Amino acid sequence: MIQRITKPSRNSLNSIIERSVANGRNSLLEPEAEKLAIGYDIPVVKSGLAHSERDAVSISKKLGFPVVLKIVSPDALHKTDVGGVAVNVKSQAAVREAYRTIVKNTLSSIRSANIVGILVQKMAPSGHEFVVGAARDPQFGPIVMFGLGGIYVEMFKDVSFRFAPVTQNNSIRMIGELKSHSLFSGYRGSEPLDISSTSKVIMAVGDMIVNHEGIESIDINPLIVYPRGVVAVDVRVILTKH
C-alpha cells in the first residue's frame, strides 16, 4: 500500500498526464503528481493511499507517527479550503477520526465530490518552507519560480524567476535573488540551508514543464529545505486546457 519510491520511466510519466487530460481532468491527483516528482529525482515524503479507515491506520503504523491525511479527489484542488487536510495526527484513534472528518468535510463542501481516497503521508520534520513552481506564459513560454513558501507565498511574494529550462548557475542565482537568501548562508548563527539540493529541485521543475506539454503549471509548496536535503510536501500539477 505504501508507495515504493522507485523511479518511473519518462513514458509512464507522460501516460499519467495524457490519461488525466483524456479524462477531462484539469489537474493531477496528488499521488500522481508525486510520482512525477519522483521521476525527476525530487525527494517527496513517504506516503500511501488509503481507501478505508483500516487502510489509513495500517499505513500510518508502517510510516510511523505523526502523519498527515489529505483528501485525494479530482474535485478538490484546494484541499485546505474544503477541510480536506489533517496535520500532525499522532495516534491510530486520531487517524480514524481524521479520516472521517476529512470525508465529511469534503462531501459537505462539494456534495458530488468523487473521492479517490485519502493520502496518508509521514509528517516531514519542520524546516524552512520554500516554493518552487513553473507556469506557461502565453507570450514567452515556460518560466520557473523560486521563493519563500508556506502559506504566505502570495503575501510576501519574495520570489525570483527564470525562463525554463534553468541551468545550474541560474538556479543558484535564483536562490541568491531572494530577500530571504541569507537563510542559505546561515542566518544569525543558524546552520546554512542546502543550496545544492534546492538548486536541483529548481532545475527539475524547469525540466518537467519543458518536457511535458500537457502541464500548465506546477507548484511545490512547501518544499522544506534543511541544512542537509530537501523534501517536497505538496506537489500540485495543473494540466493544460484543451
Place this chain on the structure above:
Amino acid sequence: MANNAESLNPFFRPKNIAIIGASRKPRKIGHEILYNLKLSGFQGNIFPINPNASSVLGLKTYKTIGNVKREIDLAIIAIPAISVVDSLEQCAKAGVKAAIIITSGFGEVGKIDLEKRLVDIARPVGMRLMGPNTFGIFCAKSNMNCTFGPRHVLSGKTAFITQSGALGLAMMSWTTEENCGVSSIVGIGNKADVDDADLLEYFANDDDTKSILIYMEGVKDGKRFYTVSKKVVRKKPIIVIKSGKSERGAQAVSSHTGAIAGQDRIFDLAFKEAGLLRADTVTRAFDWIQSINENPVPKGENVVIVTNGGGVGVLAADRCEELNLKLMTISDELKTELSSVIPNFGSFRNPIDLTGNANYEMYGDVLRALVKQKDVNGIVAIFCETATFDPTQVADTIISIVGMQVEKRKVFTTAFIGGHLANASYKRMIKKGFAAYPTAERAVDGMYASIERFRLLQRINSGEYWE
C-alpha cells in the same frame, strides 16, 4: 534576418512617396501629413492622391495610385477605414514597397479580421505595412516628417518606437523642448505586420541610431522579441517603457506560480534577461538616454560624486545606494592629489564636498585630478548655485576637462541645482552634448544607465548571458 531589415528601408529612405487621402482641407490628417512632409525638406518626390482635386499645396494630384507612373517606395494611407482595403489592393497592384496605414478602426476596436485582410493583401507581394492606427514616421536623415504631429523635430541619436500615438507626438515636441533629439520616431500602431522586433533589427544596422527607446503595451510574439532584442542589445542599448501592470486572467490563478507570475513580472524577466533597461517613467527613460548617448561605455563601476552642497551630495549618495552603484573609496594617491589642489582641505570622502565656498576654479582643479585617476570610471558633478558660485561659468571649464575624459572612457553626468541661472546652465550643457540634469538624483540616474551598459557588456562577455 538581413532581408527583413532591408524590407523596412522604404519606410525610412524612400525616394517616391504617395499620400493617399491628401485633402485640400487644413486639419484633415492627409493634408497635415503632406504639409509636414513638404515643410520638413524631404528631397524625394511627393505624389498626393486625391480624386477630387487637381492640386494640393501646390503639388499636382493623381486620381489613383495607379495613375502615378513612377515606382512608389512608400504609400501613406489616410482615408476612412471603409476604403482602406480597396486602396491597399491598388497599392499592391502598383508595386508599392511599403505602406503606412494611418487610419484607425481595425484591431484596436476588435476588427481583427479586417486587419488580417490588410496583411493578406500585402504579404503575397512583399509589401510591408506599418500600422494601422498610427501617427506615422519621422526620419531625421531623410528630412522626412510623415506624421500629423508637430512640424519641427530635433534630430539626434535615439530611435523611438512607440505603440502610443499621443506619446509619440508629445515626444516630437519634447525633442526641441528638452534638447533630446531623435534619429527616427515610429508610430508602430497595431503592429499588424511590422512589429518591435522588426524595427529593432532595422535600427541595429542604422548608423544614425545610437540607442533605441521603445514604448510598448504588449508584444505580438514574445519569444521573437526576446531573441531579437538579445541580439541587438549587444550593439546598441535598448530602453523600454512597458505599460499595463494588469495581471493575467483567472485561468492560472489556481497555482501560486501563475498567480504571482503576472504578465508584468514575466515582461520584467524577459527585459532583464535580454539586457534591456526598463524605465518606469518617461522622464527616467530620457535621463538614461541622455547619459548613454553622450558618454562612452565606462571601463568599470567606480563612481565619484563631487559637490559644493553637502545635502545634495548625500541625496546623490543615497540614490547611488538605491541603484546599487559603487561609490569609490578615495585612494591615498588621489587624496595627495586633491590636497595639492584644494588647500586646507580636511577629510576626503566620497561624495567629495567642496563646501559652499567652492568656486569654479576649484571645481576645475578637482575634476582635472579625478579625470587623471585610472580607477575612476564615472563622475557625478553637482553644482549648487550660491553667492560665490555662478553656474554659468562652469560650462567652459567642464568642456575642456571632459575633452580629456572621453579618451579615458569616463562617464560624466552633471546636475545644476538652483534658480534660473542653474536652469540655463544645465540646458546649455545639454546643447553642448553633455548629460546634464536639474537635480542630483537625476544625474545619478543618468550615471546608472551608463554603468548598467558596462555591466551588461561584462555579462555578455562572460558565459552567464548565454545560459
